[in-house]
Amino acid sequence: MTTQTKPIEAFSLPTPNGQKVHIMLEELCVPWNYHRIDIGKGEQFTPEFLAISPNNKIPAIVDPEGPGGEPISIFESGAILKYLGLKFGQFYPTDTRAQVKVDEWLFWQVGGFGPMLGQNNHFSVYAPEKIPYAIKRYSDETHRLFGVLNKQLEGQDYIAGDYSIADIASIGWAQSWERYGITREEFPNALAWIDRVGARSAVQSGLNWGKEAQGKSLADDKEAQKILFNQRAR
Incomplete structure (x- = not known):
């Protein structure tokens, strides 16, 4: 089984899409770091985040121990789950x-x-x-x-x-x-x-990861809604 020495860096939020990656990393029991991307403040549009996730959406990860031992960045939750499943040989079949x-x-x-x-x-x-x-x-x-x-x-x-x-x-x-x-x-x-x-304990942990830092409800945050909704190409 593949082992992970350096932490996987996860850029995310406790949304349904972000929770997928949190759960997977918890299920795999690999070291990882959580980086909160405050999409209500527009942090998804920074050059640093766009270099990892060009679609300006969470989640995204950087695996410092990617193929050939070189770092790899991955965006889109489905692609992240497949990558992790294949790398660690868990929760994704070989047949x-x-x-x-x-x-x-x-x-x-x-x-x-x-x-x-x-x-x-x-x-x-x-x-x-x-x-x-x-x-x-x-x-x-x-x-x-x-x-x-x-x-x-x-x-x-x-x-x-x-x-x-x-x-x-x-x-x-x-x-x-x-x-x-x-x-x-x-x-x-x-x-x-x-x-x-x-x-499942890993699911419970993954679903709750990052919720303690939740701020104002999006339903009540009109400024955040302006940033998140009705965006056009930049």
Whole structure:
């Protein structure tokens, strides 16, 4: 098994996307350092951070012991999870068919489950105008996606069979199920999975990492909203 001598540097926040990386690093039990990027203050636009994450989004990591022993920087949470899974040989299978299954559900999360729940939250909480069509569209899609997850979990404990980066990628988004009107009665498999994954000590630690430094609620911080929303190319 690969060992890590120097800490992996994680540039992140305790958001669902940041939590994926926190959980993975905690599960791997490797040394790592947390660097808070205050996106409400525009720290994601600094030249130093953009050199690591050109899409100006968290999370991103720098592994000082990358391929060939040279440092490597990685942005996009799904890419980070795959890199770490492959490097350390954990939570990402070696069998090709099993890898495809994990990849399917990892990309399902990064391409649909996360973005759609994010849009649901945006139009329900942050949009200055409450647009019924937008709220219904993303509420319905959230409901549909929880249905897909619930069906996939029928008869099995984890999304892709064994516990993997597919579960790690999804739990941070899924844990806020009550906010979206999801019920245990309607989606029992999905909620049992949330309980099961959420009971893991590394998941609990990863979900809570950095929360003690949380500042003003974004819903109440109009200046931060100006920085975060409706950005155009710079």
